[in-house]
Amino acid sequence: MSACEFESLEKSLETHLPEAELREVKRILFGKETRKLDLPSCAVDAASERDFELKGYGFEAAQEQLRPPRRIRVGLIQHRIVLPTDAPILDQINAMHNRVGEMVEVAAMCGVNIICFQETWTMPFAFCTREKHPWTEFAESAEEGNTTRFCQELAKKYNMVVVSPILEREELHDTLWNTAVVISNSGNVLGKSRKNHIPRVGDFNESTYYMEGDTGHTVFQTQFGKIAVNICYGRHHPLNWFMYSMNGAEIIFNPSATVGALSEPMWPIEARNAAIANHCFTCAINRVGTEHFKSEFTSGDGKKAHHDFGHFYGSSYVAAPDGSRTPGLSRTSDGLLVVEMDLNLNRQISDKWSFKMTGRYAEYAEKLTKAVTHDFKPNIVKE
Numbered sequence: 001m002s003a004c005e006f007e008s009l010e011k012s013l014e015t016h017l018p019e020a021e022l023r024e025v026k027r028i029l030f031g032k033e034t035r036k037l038d039l040p041s042c043a044v045d046a047a048s049e050r051d052f053e054l055k056g057y058g059f060e061a062a063q064e065q066l067r068p069p070r071r072i073r074v075g076l077i078q079h080r081i082v083l084p085t086d087a088p089i090l091d092q093i094n095a096m097h098n099r100v101g102e103m104v105e106v107a108a109m110c111g112v113n114i115i116c117f118q119e120t121w122t123m124p125f126a127f128c129t130r131e132k133h134p135w136t137e138f139a140e141s142a143e144e145g146n147t148t149r150f151c152q153e154l155a156k157k158y159n160m161v162v163v164s165p166i167l168e169r170e171e172l173h174d175t176l177w178n179t180a181v182v183i184s185n186s187g188n189v190l191g192k193s194r195k196n197h198i199p200r201v202g203d204f205n206e207s208t209y210y211m212e213g214d215t216g217h218t219v220f221q222t223q224f225g226k227i228a229v230n231i232c233y234g235r236h237h238p239l240n241w242f243m244y245s246m247n248g249a250e251i252i253f254n255p256s257a258t259v260g261a262l263s264e265p266m267w268p269i270e271a272r273n274a275a276i277a278n279h280c281f282t283c284a285i286n287r288v289g290t291e292h293f294k295s296e297f298t299s300g301d302g303k304k305a306h307h308d309f310g311h312f313y314g315s316s317y318v319a320a321p322d323g324s325r326t327p328g329l330s331r332t333s334d335g336l337l338v339v340e341m342d343l344n345l346n347r348q349i350s351d352k353w354s355f356k357m358t359g360r361y362a363e364y365a366e367k368l369t370k371a372v373t374h375d376f377k378p379n380i381v382k383e
């Protein structure tokens, strides 16, 4: 069996472990068990007809005396590209709009309040090729582009906040960015969050295409909670998550595009650790499938040139501040993960563990300021 065909860790455990043992393994691997959501049958039928996986889980929080629960539902969408990478650009974009549109309709049936798509969801992840054309033609204005207009319609129609990560073209100077557009459930563009850290690893040649973000660590106050977007490679940087949290984020989305050979052992850990460390919910989303490109490209490792990047392994999941997490979506198919969460859990866990309170940030800020100067002398004791 090739790695690409392996459907999911969860499925494998469920197939091979006896029930009692499975419960213990899940408790240790995933933390406190998430409740399975009872999703409407119209949604289940539509997902099956439209050929995508639909899963729903809920995180519980304690009932408080002074605050009502703040229960909301988020939706995470992972998908493969729809048309071959050499199809006309506009056809590729429109096909992706149609695919995601039909998945968002199912999310609406499931009562989703905030939906987030995968990184640069309207295009193949073509940065591996190092060719500028035609790929830069996928870039659009964050405020006025067709994709944003499309998402504004979805947001209004379904009363849903939409997080739409695209390749952005800022038209005045033709600067490109990797940007998540945040659209309020009113249909207005609330703002945008640009990718802060650009990979310099493997075939992720993104630094050739777009710039490090300049939008800082913006948090968006929505009707359903305070949200932020830490795009893909930003998840390897604990301070990146931390700064979104310092600005008050209650849910941090991590729309990604990453392949199994590179990052899969890190995937279940990083967003989950960020949820624990920052007393918030995190949502990790990865695309699926293997994308083929017409021109061969090399990986600069002496190996033969090839036409694909490797397998994007999906496995989207949500992690909670108490260290628990949902099972992941499949490694191989399109999917919608619906997750109910009570945002009161963030403060409850903060009161229990007090990581923010005990963080001694002023001391670290002072030391870090010194550590990044060129004449820094590390504090090492030698015999």
Ligand SMILES: NC(=O)NCCC(=O)O
Pocket (backbone or CB within 6 Å): 119, 198, 199, 201, 204, 231, 232, 233, 234, 256, 257, 258, 259, 262, 263
């Ligand atoms: N898209 C992206 O930033 N990928 C980098 C590889 C990774 O972070 O797993």
